[in-house]
Amino acid sequence: MNLPALLQCILLELLTVNCQQLLMQGRIVGGYAPAPHSIKYIVSIQSTTGQHFCGGTLINKYWVLTAAHCNIGAERTMIVAGDYSLSMYEGTEQFLRPHLLIPHPKYNSTTNNADIMLIKLKAPAFLNSYVSIAPLPRQGSSVAEGRVCRVSGWGYTSSSGGQIPSTLHTVKLPIVSTSKCNSTDSFNGNITANMICAGYSTGGKDACRGDSGGPLVCEGRVYGVVSWGNGCADAKYPGVYTSVSKFRKWIDNTIYSFYGRCLTN
Ligand SMILES: *[C@@H]1O[C@H](CO)[C@@H](O)[C@H](O)[C@H]1NC(C)=O
Numbered sequence: 426m427n428l429p430a431l432l433q434c435i436l437l438e439l440l441t442v443n444c445q446q447l448l449m450q451g452r453i454v455g456g457y458a459p460a461p462h463s464i465k466y467i468v469s470i471q472s473t474t475g476q477h478f479c480g481g482t483l484i485n486k487y488w489v490l491t492a493a494h495c496n497i498g499a500e501r502t503m504i505v506a507g508d509y510s511l512s513m514y515e516g517t518e519q520f521l522r523p524h525l526l527i528p529h530p531k532y533n534s535t536t537n538n539a540d541i542m543l544i545k546l547k548a549p550a551f552l553n554s555y556v557s558i559a560p561l562p563r564q565g566s567s568v569a570e571g572r573v574c575r576v577s578g579w580g581y582t583s584s585s586g587g588q589i590p591s592t593l594h595t596v597k598l599p600i601v602s603t604s605k606c607n608s609t610d611s612f613n614g615n616i617t618a619n620m621i622c623a624g625y626s627t628g629g630k631d632a633c634r635g636d637s638g639g640p641l642v643c644e645g646r647v648y649g650v651v652s653w654g655n656g657c658a659d660a661k662y663p664g665v666y667t668s669v670s671k672f673r674k675w676i677d678n679t680i681y682s683f684y685g686r687c688l689t690n
Pocket residue numbers: 533534535536
């Protein structure tokens with residue numbers, strides 16, 4: 426075996442491990458496959474070898490919003506917009522290379538706080554009948570407890586592992602109050618002000634492994650990014666999402682500062 430091939434193997438090996446860890450952390454169970462291409466703002470984040478490991482949202486032609494824990498490095502990452510079935514080439518896919526990954530500077534992988542990341546694309550996505558952008562909530566806005574939101578992704582359809590489904594899945598879930606989610610009966614103090622929770626008190630419906638980074642959409646806006654949980658669809662533990670409205674300023678500042686720099690260059 427020649428050296429470049431060996432190096433590639435080592436990289437692939439590292440990547441596989443990374444992908445496994447990501448899938449473990451990620452966390453749709455109890456949902457259904459929506460009509461093809463009816464959810465156009467979601468992207469699949471894949472390794473350069475084509476393995477799906479996280480979801481994301483197109484928020485602008487040049488920018489994708491996802492979770493900081495989906496960061497495996499720009500070189501190893503590929504973004505696919507306009508996808509529905511991961512296992513089939515449908516002719517609607519746009520393969521987009523990232524230029525920059527910008528995880529939130531305060532992201533803490535121990536506490537999962539500030540689990541949010543922006544991805545700047547090398548070339549803009551082409552908006553058409555398969556690819557669209559999703560609006561964000563205003564800084565500091567909130568969604569009321571019980572309000573029903575939608576989470577989508579290509580993650581596991583069963584908490585006991587199982588298969589990564591090849592088609593996109595989606596499920597509707599109610600918002601759970603932070604006080605309930607942070608209580609001793611649930612996440613026992615591990616919920617920060619930068620997180621929101623969603624799920625049924627009876628369990629059975631949730632985001633799961635491989636859904637990480639994907640959008641939780643309420644009232645037509647991306648209020649949450651799939652972040653973490655305890656198992657999937659467990660009655661005691663709702664899914665935990667990064668609260669996007671807490672980061673709207675950071676998102677705008679990051680995007681605008683980038684364009685500012687671009688213009689003066
Ligand atoms: C992450 O949070 C833990 C617990 O609050 C803290 O001990 C640790 O220093 C933090 N890590 C970073 C990198 O900020």
